[in-house]
Amino acid sequence: MFKPPEYLSPSSIGLFRDCPQKFKFSHIDKIKEPPAWHLYLGSFVHEVLEYLYKEDAQNRSHETLKKIAADRWTNHGWADKVEALEVKPGTLADFKRAAFESMINLWELEDPTQTEIDGMEVEVLASVAGVAMKGYIDRFIFADDGTIVISDYKTGKIPNPRFKSDDDKYFQLLCYALMLEDAEQEVTSRVEFLYLTQKVKHNQIVTPEKLDVAREVIVKTRKEIEEACDSEKFKCNVTTLCDWCHYKKINICPAHMD
Numbered sequence: 001m002f003k004p005p006e007y008l009s010p011s012s013i014g015l016f017r018d019c020p021q022k023f024k025f026s027h028i029d030k031i032k033e034p035p036a037w038h039l040y041l042g043s044f045v046h047e048v049l050e051y052l053y054k055e056d057a058q059n060r061s062h063e064t065l066k067k068i069a070a071d072r073w074t075n076h077g078w079a080d081k082v083e084a085l086e087v088k089p090g091t092l093a094d095f096k097r098a099a100f101e102s103m104i105n106l107w108e109l110e111d112p113t114q115t116e117i118d119g120m121e122v123e124v125l126a127s128v129a130g131v132a133m134k135g136y137i138d139r140f141i142f143a144d145d146g147t148i149v150i151s152d153y154k155t156g157k158i159p160n161p162r163f164k165s166d167d168d169k170y171f172q173l174l175c176y177a178l179m180l181e182d183a184e185q186e187v188t189s190r191v192e193f194l195y196l197t198q199k200v201k202h203n204q205i206v207t208p209e210k211l212d213v214a215r216e217v218i219v220k221t222r223k224e225i226e227e228a229c230d231s232e233k234f235k236c237n238v239t240t241l242c243d244w245c246h247y248k249k250i251n252i253c254p255a256h257m258d
């Protein structure tokens with residue numbers, strides 16, 4: 001019998017829904033996937049934009065962005081971390097160029113000198129319908145009516161609607177809306193993604209019905225994780241995405257054992 005994790009996060013729930021076996025490797029066996037270029041790219045961009053918004057509004061310029069990016073890159077370990085990646089699809093200059101192009105596109109989506117962020121990288125602990133949840137919210141803003149708008153930067157591609165429904169796409173942000181409701185009694189009115197590479201914002205109005213669906217998924221997933229831990233049976237969800245799965249590459253996934 002395995003011990004289920006004390007807390008679930010929106011991303012761990014997503015992982016279990018994608019493939020229970022992958023969730024087991026990551027969250028029960030604690031076999032972590034090695035860092036990847038695209039994940040580092042997203043983290044670096046998030047970090048630089050977080051520091052940009054810590055500057056006074058009138059200082060939020062391209063020049064300031066460049067200075068922050070150079071400082072984080074050189075003095076806060078990014079150059080070494082990216083250099084140490086096992087698989088690098090480009091040079092360090094390519095990484096910096098891709099990151100900078102994404103960051104600079106922020107100005108196409110909002111005017112940073114006119115935007116005030118009320119919370120960035122905020123840790124939230126909450127109980128959603130009795131399920132203990134923990135996670136970090138990228139950023140949120142209080143709208144004029146006192147409700148919250150939760151947003152997330154994306155450096156990857158916009159998901160193809162043929163493979164990812166809107167419910168799946170916004171699930172993580174709706175989880176955060178539920179968590180903020182429990183932890184802070186705050187009401188979220190809108191959730192949005194800032195797709196930096198494509199220079200486009202996608203957003204969704206939050207309704208009680210959408211929150212109900214997300215809440216049901218959280219409760220259902222917790223129950224399924226506990227059942228899988230009790231029975232020690234985690235289903236392998238074999239799809240074409242397995243070809244990108246680390247656990248297949250290191251030959252420990254039961255669905256792909258030689």
Ligand code: SF4
Pocket residue numbers: 019021022236237238239241242243245246247248253254255256
């Ligand atoms: S290879 Fe496929 S089935 Fe195996 S853990 Fe990864 S995603 Fe799941």
